[in-house]
Amino acid sequence: MAFTIRDASTPVYKRGLRTLLHLLQRADEHAKANNTDVTALLDARLAPDMFDFKKQVQIATDHAKGGAARLAGLEPPKFLDSETTVAELQVRVQAILDYVDGIDAALYDGAEDRDIQLVYPWATYDFKGAKFLTYWSLPNFFFHVTTAYNILRHNGVAIGKADFLGK
Amino acid sequence: MAFTIRDASTPVYKRGLRTLLHLLQRADEHAKANNTDVTALLDARLAPDMFDFKKQVQIATDHAKGGAARLAGLEPPKFLDSETTVAELQVRVQAILDYVDGIDAALYDGAEDRDIQLVYPWATYDFKGAKFLTYWSLPNFFFHVTTAYNILRHNGVAIGKADFLGK
Numbered sequence: 001m002a003f004t005i006r007d008a009s010t011p012v013y014k015r016g017l018r019t020l021l022h023l024l025q026r027a028d029e030h031a032k033a034n035n036t037d038v039t040a041l042l043d044a045r046l047a048p049d050m051f052d053f054k055k056q057v058q059i060a061t062d063h064a065k066g067g068a069a070r071l072a073g074l075e076p077p078k079f080l081d082s083e084t085t086v087a088e089l090q091v092r093v094q095a096i097l098d099y100v101d102g103i104d105a106a107l108y109d110g111a112e113d114r115d116i117q118l119v120y121p122w123a124t125y126d127f128k129g130a131k132f133l134t135y136w137s138l139p140n141f142f143f144h145v146t147t148a149y150n151i152l153r154h155n156g157v158a159i160g161k162a163d164f165l166g167k
Numbered sequence: 168m169a170f171t172i173r174d175a176s177t178p179v180y181k182r183g184l185r186t187l188l189h190l191l192q193r194a195d196e197h198a199k200a201n202n203t204d205v206t207a208l209l210d211a212r213l214a215p216d217m218f219d220f221k222k223q224v225q226i227a228t229d230h231a232k233g234g235a236a237r238l239a240g241l242e243p244p245k246f247l248d249s250e251t252t253v254a255e256l257q258v259r260v261q262a263i264l265d266y267v268d269g270i271d272a273a274l275y276d277g278a279e280d281r282d283i284q285l286v287y288p289w290a291t292y293d294f295k296g297a298k299f300l301t302y303w304s305l306p307n308f309f310f311h312v313t314t315a316y317n318i319l320r321h322n323g324v325a326i327g328k329a330d331f332l333g334k
Contacts (some may be wrong), residue, residue, distance in 0.1 A: 002169070002279070003170070003171060003172045003175070003278075003279035003297055004170060005170045005175075005238060007279070007297055007301070008170070008172075008175040008300075008301060010220045011298075011301050011302070012302075012305065012306075015301075015302060016306070018195050046213070046317050046320060046321045047320045047321055047323075050320060055270075057210070111170075112169070112170035112174070130170055130174055131178075133175075134174070134175060134178050134179050134182075135178070135179075135182060135332075136332075138179065138309070139179075139183070139331070139332055140183070140303065140311065140332070141314050142305070142306065142309030142310070142313060143309070143316075143328070146309060146310050146313035146314060147317060149310075150213050150313075150314060150317045153213060153214045153217060154214055154321070156214075161281060161310075164304075164306070164310060165302075165306055165307070
């Protein structure tokens with residue numbers, strides 16, 4: 001059974017997105033158990049010039065939908081990044097999980113050689129699909145999922161590695 | 168050009184390991200510029216029950232050598248985990264970078280279906296190679312590289328996303 005670029009991407013995004021759903025639930029439970037406002041966790045960050053928890057979740061999901069869509073030759077769906085509550089973030093993560101899950105597997109044929117261009121205000125990046133996945137999408141995706149986890153852990157939420165790895 | 172499990176693993180480990188070398192250098196520069204002992208950074212952690220920076224580096228390298236070796240059907244080289252200085256950590260990371268780089272590409276043929284068993288004191292995990300890479304090795308590897316980065320960032324080292332992504 002050959003290994004494909006879809007094998008290296010779709011299950012990784014899906015599992016990481018499920019981790020985000022789990023982290024959101026754990027943050028909510030932590031706040032309820034401690035009779036505090038979960039907003040303090042959503043707004044928490046590891047350094048003054050780093051993004052807060054909710055933005056880490058938003059960016060992680062951007063890399064999941066952007067990675068999956070671009071490898072499949074699709075335009076990624078846009079979100080307004082207006083989520084401010086656990087419930088709203090859960091809706092976003094679930095929507096992107098469903099989106100990634102629903103992409104036709106056949107669209108990934110030859111994705112390793114697909115030309116992918118990312119245009120940002122500060123730079124334009126040109127990749128072939130394989131390098132886009134391994135040098136851009138996966139490192140960025142894991143960076144933001146891990147940082148979301150680290151923000152909760154740093155703020156006393158009782159989670160461990162298993163809460164990151166998921167099932 | 169077909170995408171292989173080696174394409175999804177070797178360049179990812181190598182780039183992440185180069186990121187660790189870069190982070191070690193930035194930590195060292197930060198301490199020198201501030202006339203402080205870099206040991207404080209090496210011993211820093213994000214939560215009392217999380218591993219410190221040097222252990223994050225050690226575990227990240229374990230996942231790189233363990234991932235590459237097991238996919239190639241080799242026994243991972245062992246290290247004593249006795250590094251306590253920037254220089255010693257740099258030697259370890261470079262040694263593992265050279266090790267991963269030196270594995271014969273042909274050994275990865277069929278690695279996606281290879282049976283891989285991990286035996287820990289608390290559990291035994293059985294994977295096929297593809298799932299070992301995407302559900303275990305890559306998430307763990309990125310987790311520890313990112314956490315090493317986050318520890319430095321949280322402690323005032325002037326690094327940004329580009330220092331994580333590398334080149």
